[in-house]
Every structure is written in C-alpha cells, then in structure tokens.
Amino acid sequence: MGYGLYTVENVSKHSLYIVKVRKVILTTKTKYQEVQIIELEEYGRALILDGYIQSAEADEFIYHESLVHPVMVTHPNPSKVLIVGGGEGATLREVLKHSCVKEAVMVDIDGELVEFARKYLDFMHQGAFYDPRAKIVIDDGKRYVAKCGSSIFDVVIIDLTDPYSSEIAKSLYTKEFYAEVKRILKSNGIMVTQAGNSFFYSDVYLYVLNNIKSVFPIVREYWQWVPSFGYACNFIIGSLKYDPAAVSEDRVNGILRERGVKTKIYSGAHHVSLLKGPVIYGRSVA
Amino acid sequence: MGYGLYTVENVSKHSLYIVKVRKVILTTKTKYQEVQIIELEEYGRALILDGYIQSAEADEFIYHESLVHPVMVTHPNPSKVLIVGGGEGATLREVLKHSCVKEAVMVDIDGELVEFARKYLDFMHQGAFYDPRAKIVIDDGKRYVAKCGSSIFDVVIIDLTDPYSSEIAKSLYTKEFYAEVKRILKSNGIMVTQAGNSFFYSDVYLYVLNNIKSVFPIVREYWQWVPSFGYACNFIIGSLKYDPAAVSEDRVNGILRERGVKTKIYSGAHHVSLLKGPVIYGRSVA
C-alpha cells in the first residue's frame, strides 16, 4: 500500500478488501444511501453503495451475466420481466439482450442513483435506459410489487444490496416479499435474487434460502466469484415450473443463438458449471 | 478494522486482503521462506508463506480437494503419485484417500516447514505423514525430478506458492520443468499444478498455461474461489491420455465410492462444474 486514496470494503466481519483509488467522480448521499462513483486501479469505474462495490467496469459482466441469464434461459419465452433494484442499468441491459423480451420494468427506489448512472455509468447501461422496451419506475420495490396485478411477469430479477449490508434492502429478502413475487409471476414464472455470500454470512444466507424455499417449489442456488467483491457472490432461483438445473448445455447455447444474446462469460457450459457447483454454507471452524 | 494485529496479503498489484489475527503461533524464516503460523479470526489456524495464506483451517479443503481429486479421478488407476511442494501435508492427505494409491512421494524443499507442519498443523496432514504409503523427501523438486527415472508416476501434483509471488517456485513453472514432469510420468500419466490467478495476473498465468500446452497433448484449466486467498485459485491439468472433461458426473461418483474417498466439497457435480466453468484471463480494462 503506497500513499493515496483507498476504498475499504468489509468482506466479512473480520476481513477487509482494500483497493487503490485512481480518481473520485462522485461522493454523495441520496435520500436512501451513500453513493460513490470512483475509478479504481485495475477495476476501472465503479459504483459503490454504502461502502460496498456494486459494479465495476472490469468485472461487472461476471456478476450481471450470472444473475440474469440462468433464469432468462430457463424460461422458454420470457416476455415481461421485472427488475427490482439494479439502478445502474446493467441488469436491464442483459435482460434486453433477449430478443423475446417485450417489456422490462426496472423499479429502483433511488431516483438520484439512476440519474447518476445515466450520467456517469454509460458503460453499465449501454443505452438500455433508452430502449423502447424498457420502463424505468422510481419507487420502493415492495410497494410497486404490492400494487401490481397478479400473474403479470414471466421473470423477476432481484438485484439489491446484500441482505446484511444495508437496511433499505432488508424487507425485500423476507418470506412475505417472496410470496408477493410469486403472486405477480405467471404460473410458469421464475425469479432470482442475488444473496450476498453464504460462506461468511451463512445465517443470513440460509434465512433467505429458506424464505424462498417456503414459497417456490423449485429452488436452485449457485455462486460465482466476482473479483471486486472480494468473494463469490451467491444467487438463489425460485421457480414455479421450469428447473434451471435441467436445461442442458446445448439447449442454453441454442437459446442464446435464437434470441441473439451475446455474452462475455455466460454460455451453456457456464450454465451447467454454475448449477452443478457446490455452494458452501459457512466456515467449518468458529 | 478495530485495533490489533492484522495480516495483509496482496490480492493483486493494487488491492489487499486484510484479516484480523487472533493469535500468532510462529513467525520465523527458514532457509527458503518466511513462515508464519497464525490463528486468524474466521479462518482458524493458517499457514502463511512469504505473506500469502497457503492454507487455513476453515477453507483448506476447498483448495486441496479441488487440486487433487480431478486428476486422481481422471486417471483410472493411480498407483504411484508424486507431490511437488505441499509441505503442510494436506495434499498428501487427499491423495492417500484413494485406496488404489500404493506410494505417494512428497518432495518439499523446506524441511523446517515440514517440521512446523507436523508440530502445529495436524489438522492439515491428519496423520498423512505417518501413512506407510507416504514417502517424505526433503529436496529441491527440480533436482528430485531430474534424478528420477522415466515413466515412474501415474500422477504428479504440483502444489507450490504462486508463480508471481516468490522466487523459489519460479523454475517449477517452466517449459523445461514440465518436459521433465512428462518424462517421469507413465505414458497415460497426468499432472496438475495450481497456477495463481488468471484474472489479476493473466500474463504469468498465460505463460504457465502455454508452457503446459507446449508439452502435454490434453490441457484443461479451471478455477475455484478460496475465501482466504481473496480470489479464485486457478489450476491447470496436463494429461497424456485421459481427458478430465470427459469424465462424467456419475463416473466420478462411482470412482469415489470404489476407492473409499470421503470429501467435503468434491463430487461428480463439482468435477463437472469445475471443468465446465469459464476461466477469465485478465481484466477487461487497463
């Protein structure tokens, strides 16, 4: 560590990941959270919310492709998609890559954050905000879902800050919320949420997992290392009909071709790797 | 970060992973390297060489099972196994789980380190040092291999410090060394090496990968997140006959059963997940 500015992130209760800052674009507080847009050495421009790196230029594709495509590909014809959170627009960008999507609604509570993303993070949204199929709603995700009619969406993607890192996201990891998500999904619908990390925070992770299990008949979990997070990020799928683990490598590749989806990391092989990879709950020693 | 002792590890050129220390068991220098045995918060007792965590109680199984079993299972009948490095004895422990193994030779340059492992790290070796099939040789791996007759081993496992982190391991990542490894392998032999990290150190990683490709007809790569490393650890397999990617999930499970191998994370599904997972070379931005 030489002199200079660094960003410090809690990886776990007793460990930290520290990255050198190249340039600070923005440090502010919105009504909901601390927002920093910072150029990091090695990672490029990054969005940091309440001190946690959410997305960085160098590796955001790892996170966003792993979050979005497994459920999108598992559903045979996702037409209406809801994204809860995802203010930087990269999740929306990945969803819209699927040509079958007719409407993608992104609901983020933090309108200021979305404006910052438009202004400073165009490599994230890459124009997705301006796609005619995109609908951006500034609202509390819980309230939006509550007001929503039943059986509306094919896919719901929940892209929030970690369940243990911030207050604003907590109510969106509850059994009640997942029941509401089920209600607004069509009968063959599917949802996914990012779920923090199951190794360091197994209690919270298992709480979320069990909440999803209590609502959805088919539940699958996977994780993927995201370098700028300092850990493998966990994801949990809740599905009403289709099983992501039953989608073969070839079928994934065929669907991506049909729907014209170009990715950097996601593929049939990656899909299989994710769904077959063991997820570890907690540390084996205290 | 509260007050106290911390261990600082370079994850990449511009980022650090910092872990709280609970207790320091040993800090010393052997003839070859700085050795620390430290009890870390969340990770338990850990072996640190030249400042890099090599193995920690809470997650060493993730590393050692991912290193050892894919090649062991790919080979239909590994009887003679050579381990280069691996001084803490955990790689040896995993190898000896395979009942078909008749002899496992572990060659580590650092006799003092092996003594420390015997004394302070019994959860690592778990008695493997005293298994009648184990042969511990204190010698330079390169010299040992050079003196070795041809076509001796079924499997060679190279378990060294990272190719970019220390001087002592460097000559064991060269084309010349891999040619020697090939020479001492039987004609259907297989080898694996840990290879640091391909995301942060793609230049060195690709150098090692290409060295292996220039010697072995079948080359496979995979990575696995190891929490205490702060990153996913890469592994590269060089094989003369058998393709690890062609071993099915069921076959892996069958072999583990036949050979009486009990693991914490490795399984047929994990094997497939590892071999199908995409490895990322370098960051996409400068």
Add this chain to the structure above:
Amino acid sequence: MGYGLYTVENVSKHSLYIVKVRKVILTTKTKYQEVQIIELEEYGRALILDGYIQSAEADEFIYHESLVHPVMVTHPNPSKVLIVGGGEGATLREVLKHSCVKEAVMVDIDGELVEFARKYLDFMHQGAFYDPRAKIVIDDGKRYVAKCGSSIFDVVIIDLTDPYSSEIAKSLYTKEFYAEVKRILKSNGIMVTQAGNSFFYSDVYLYVLNNIKSVFPIVREYWQWVPSFGYACNFIIGSLKYDPAAVSEDRVNGILRERGVKTKIYSGAHHVSLLKGPVIYGRSVA
C-alpha cells in the same frame, strides 16, 4: 504497505496508525487485558495493551522521561514515591535515577503483565525491579490507595492506559480517586498522570483535567509527541505546594546533577519547553 503482519492502533475515532511487525514475541490475555509483546519495524520491541502501544524500545524514553522528571524535579526532596500502573518497569527505572529516593512503590493490577515485562522487556526496567529501594505490589491501584495511610508519599505518578481506551483504568481518573491521591500525599506532595490526548479526545481530557483541578490547588498540563503513539501524549500535574512552572532551567539542571540523574531527552530546557508549550483542546472543526 507490503504483505505481512501489521499492528493497527486507533489514533482517534476516524484515524489509524499502522506499523509493520517484525516478530511476534507474545500474544495473550491476562485476567485484565490483552497483552502483546511485538518487535516492530523502526520501533523495536514494544508492549501493546488492548491494542495500544504503551512503550517501544525506540522511543519509550520520550514518554517515561516526560512523565517522571517534571514532578520529581519540582519536589525538592522526593523520598517516597508511588507509581500506579507502569507495569513494564520503565517509570520505576526513571524514578530510581533520583538518588534521593528511598522507596519507590509500584502498584500494578496485572501480575502476569509484570512477569512478562521481567522476562521479555529488560530494556524497559533495566534492573529496576531488583533495586532494593523498589517495592512491587500486585494489586488494584484504587484499593491499594484506599488502604494506604494518609500523608505517606512525596510524589505519586499515575501511569495507566488512556482514560478512553480501556475499562480497567477508568476509575483511576475520577475526582474521588484524585482526592484519595491527595490524602496519601504529604502536605507538599505532587502527582502527575498521563492523560491520553487532548486534541482528539478533548471531552475526556477536560473531564480528567477538571477532576484534578477540583482537588489540587496547583495544576499544570503539558504534552510531548511520542512517535509510536501517533500523537502527542498529554500529562497533567496536580501539586499541593510547588509549582513546576516556577522551576527554572538552571535549577532543573542543578537538581539533575545533584541527584545523579542521566537522561536522554529531559533537561532544564526540556522542562521549560514542556511547561510553556500550549496544549490544544480539541479540533477547531467538527
């Protein structure tokens, strides 16, 4: 910051001082506190209590001479001296340099700590523990003072951990305790306490200062930068008769000569410098 072990110390609520560790001699918990004896780069062997560096080989003389000699020199004939705390023996060492001292009682609550100091920190005590004039008592300072007869001591030196850093010392910074100290002092007695730092912790500092002012007619304060603390350490003198600020440079030098006191930094000029230097309470911005 390269890889390795570091000790992290809170300088203030929002700032840290981090020093590279060369070797760890001891990390343990006594009944009263966490004790670490560590060899630091640049500072040499150091005693760390509850995460705060108390004394380091390279600069302990700055602290101990600044603590002890101003009061010792202000009193014309200190014969009986009480040290509360000071377990590493360096305060005792400085007191015993004054040939007029007939008895120096050191009361430290932590007998294990005193044993560690005897064993590992001989450069601190330099044999002071074995001086026939020294009396080492393992007891709670407050209880010892309470049991003590009145008008016994010429000088009382209070050498504890900071008033804001640990629980065990807190009751020894109260008005009640200072009244007890006054009681056991002779009518021309004088006391001094280290008092943490008035810049970063002005509230606690002023609390201590006012407690002393409420008990002693003559109160003087001074501070001295101690490199390994990361800040200037404050000291407060409470005196019943003699004013340290009235002792001239020449008189200090004369007394040191008469009593055969050899120092590294303390002198008449230093005495004047300390007593005339302005102490700053708190930061001028929030």
Add this chain to the structure above:
Amino acid sequence: MGYGLYTVENVSKHSLYIVKVRKVILTTKTKYQEVQIIELEEYGRALILDGYIQSAEADEFIYHESLVHPVMVTHPNPSKVLIVGGGEGATLREVLKHSCVKEAVMVDIDGELVEFARKYLDFMHQGAFYDPRAKIVIDDGKRYVAKCGSSIFDVVIIDLTDPYSSEIAKSLYTKEFYAEVKRILKSNGIMVTQAGNSFFYSDVYLYVLNNIKSVFPIVREYWQWVPSFGYACNFIIGSLKYDPAAVSEDRVNGILRERGVKTKIYSGAHHVSLLKGPVIYGRSVA
C-alpha cells in the same frame, strides 16, 4: 476501520497514518504534482500533495503559526518578506498579520495549485491573496531567487513539501540554494524552512541542517506536533544577526501586540517552548 474511502499517508518507511474521508472535492494532477482536496473526518477540508497532507482545516494553524511567527518576531522590523512555496496561501496570511510588512512575495511553481487554493481553500488564505501588500509569482523558487537582486528581503520563509517526499522540492534544500537565500537577505535577515521529521528521517534532516549551518552563523531548530501529519514537524532557522532563542517571552508578546498579530496558538510562551524543546535525531534502535 469501517468501509469507505480512506487516505493513506506514509509516516515513515514502515508505518502509515490512515484517515477516513468524508468527501472528495478534487483529485487531479497538475504539471508538478498530484493534488487532492478532500474533506476528512475530524480534520475538515485538507490539501494533499503527492499523498501527504499539507494543511487541514482543523490543525493548519499549528503548522503555519509555528513556521511563520518565530522568525517574524525575531526580526525587529520585517518589511519585505519572501515565501517560497506555500501555495495554499496560509503562510502568506500569517505573514501579513504583521502590520510592519510592506510587501510579501509568494513564489510557487504550481499555478494550478494556487488557483485550486483560491477556489476551494478560502479558509486557508482568508483573503490574503487579495491583500494589496501581497505579490503572487508563479515561478520556480530557485529561478526566482537566482534572478533576484542582493540584499532585498528581511525574512525568507521556505514552505515546501518534505525533502524526502517529492522531487520538485529537493533542490531547494541544498547548500547552494541556502547560499542564494543568504545573498538576497539583507545583512540582518533571517530565514526558516520546514524540514520534514528528524525522528524518522534523520539522514535527510541532518543533511538539511548541515547545509543551513554551512551558510548561516546562527542556526536554531524546533519541532511541533501537527496531528494530521502523524508526527512532529521540524523547522530550521538560519539567521544572519538575530538569535530567536534570545527573544524573551515578554518581548514576543509585546511585539505581537504592537504589530496587531492575533494567533490561535503562537505566543511568547509558545516561542520559548519551541526554541527550548529538544529535537530528536533518529530512532535509538535500528
């Protein structure tokens, strides 16, 4: 250390001072140096050059008053004053407090830095830049002095980055430069320079001290703890006629009154304290 942005400063070769960042105002590179203007927790707005905190809202007065007033008060009638460096304008501000000053020339090499100070650091200059007695010159200090006629100035104040921390300042700590400073001083002139830290960097410090001693007949040194530097900052005075150590407390107070100088910390007592305080060269252990 919680999550967030931190500024890391090297205090010595093996130790760091880390301060939490509240807000980043500016991070840029001028032609000469990296410039950061940052709001720090506890310290307020700070100017950081090449990673070293130069001045912070909460404690800049400690540094600037200690630098400027001892020489200004030692000279009986300073009328023309030269400041080399001091781009943030606070040294100029302190000089202009002396009503006897007719002209204060400030020469800083970095015009961009001076503009940033005007724009973002008005609490530093407090309007000094706009005082009719002030003359701001953007030039290399060495070149400006070389072009300057002889026997022009009463006082020269050298306010640069540390002799060991940056390249741009190095030639302004040489014997040759001090000879030039002497040439442009009147025959009773006096100069002062900040000189980094003599405890951690005694080699460089003694080099600077000896350079000044080889040119000036009267040399005095002192140091003052500056919290945001993480250490006591050393200063060295070179004088042609007047001895700062011979100016009494009362005389200092009288001069401050006569010249209408209001300060926060500097006074007759502080003057005496500084000039009598021992400066420590280097650590007593390796």
